[in-house]
Amino acid sequence: MVADSDYQIYEAGDVVLQSGATFPSLRLAYKTYGTLNAAKDNVILYPTSFGAQHTDIEWLIGPGGILDSDKYFIIIPNLFGNGLSSSPSNTPVGETPFPAISYHDAIAVQRRLLEEQFGIQKIALVYGWSMGGMQAYHWAALHPDMVERAAVVCGSARCSPYNHLFLDAVKAALIADPAYRNGRFVEKPVAGLRAMGRIYAGWAMSYEFYRDEVWREQGFGSQEDYLAATWDTAFAHRDANNLLTQIAIWQGGDISNCAAFSGDLDRALSAITAHMLLMPGQTDRYFDWRDNERELPKLVHARSAALRPIPSVHGHRAGNPVRIPADRDFIKAQMSSLLQS
Template identity: 50%
Template structure:
């Protein structure tokens, strides 16, 4: 195993100005059978990894790179690199870590990867390559929140706290069906043949963005025409310049790989728990701050409430918002970003001694 500096290629082929490292894990056996050859994890470290400094793991989310989520890190914030070492890890399928778009054998040969596979690889990065023996916090949004739940369930002796934001320990049936609609819009593109895209699915990416727009934000957001306060001229302008553009920058095969991972996320699918979600949640010894959005349409607050109730040391803190799932876009939505930062700041403080 080794780590290297990496300058990725942009979709147009030119070197992109993104600073990160790549850990090469070799051939990795997968939860569902099979092997991911030459498995690679792209990551970025903020702050110094040194003895005595708390370490935070921050996995990315669906269709994002670490650069999309760095806003939560900075001086004076909960994730302050002057006090903490923060390791942002790009999920498999992101286009930076191992993905269909960079797979040596081509996208057709890229295997199905679960969230277990992601977190097992992340654990190897943290312990075997970076030498970390204790993790103060695992925090993530959406699929990153699913990763946080998996960290807590799979490595209870390693992780002190988890903070899943707008995510779940198991993808619900309703969430699964939502993703079927997204996938159907994407794969209706004429470039989709024999299970893969053989060219950029421009039409499919635009259609996917429009389907996602109805789920990603709440009815109240649209009723109040909040998009007009963000610099968009109309609803159509918002759909085109925000939602269509959001997914058009990504690779279609990578998105399909991540959708599959998302649909099959379930902390309980191990020999120890055999699909018993309650038992898997009860095994999470870490303190947990579970933060659903009150208006999230596919990671529902009801699911978060049920999962938090089964965990030994969980606090449920709903985010009061009309922004649905999109609580993590601070340029558009600074109020929710501030709420999340303040909650994490309080969560990272040492617990009060009741006898003191």
């Protein structure tokens, strides 16, 4: 383990991936909050979302917060491809393409971190939004012996065809930039990143958000001002090759895509024994709440299973309401109930 800035690195060594390829010297960046108790049963795992690093999502954590660091030992593992864990931007691969990584690979390394670094065998809660929610679902299905509760916020057990299409559009905008050559970006695709942000703006926020000009609540005088200030620069600070890696992980997301379940999603869902909270955004356009509605009756062995859509016009962003008090209060109330189960 190597201390680096405000986070630490778990050196996983040479890891055989789900694809069969070996990733040499795979590195998992993580940060911890709070104190692990003697019984090692106060653990919350909080994986990162698309393009995000731990600093982008740690606003939920704090004394008395949605994830209470006075009570729980919280670990944020940074997803591969986010620029801190092994990613195209920090991995010298020469002419070799960056290896394809799956959620299954990510969860396998995260489990090694918990067991080898901390001796953790039980997780009180896996909490995640978006790609983090998909990781929470994978954890619950793959390691039911460890996971007591899982909160899937604006996520699903499998990337739906519609969600896949959204990501195809994002990827198409990105790679249309002339900086994309021979399968990778050779320099920063400024126009591609801006185009990606405009596509994201239409999908991430709801019809009602734009119809009712909710962006005015953030102090913008016009829709164009909102888009230019918020979405045109949303991905400007990210490495485009990293984003492509995470898009591929996202599109391949499927809890049943492994030897244990052989693509049988119903069997994978029935393997889950945790208390499950499915919390989609009511107006989320790509993680549609109806995916969770279809999953819910398949959670036949879950200790409990609840579907609690976030009543919000903020679309996908309702699940990450940094500056949306009503959505934040709704999530906090649901999490308090889940943690008492």
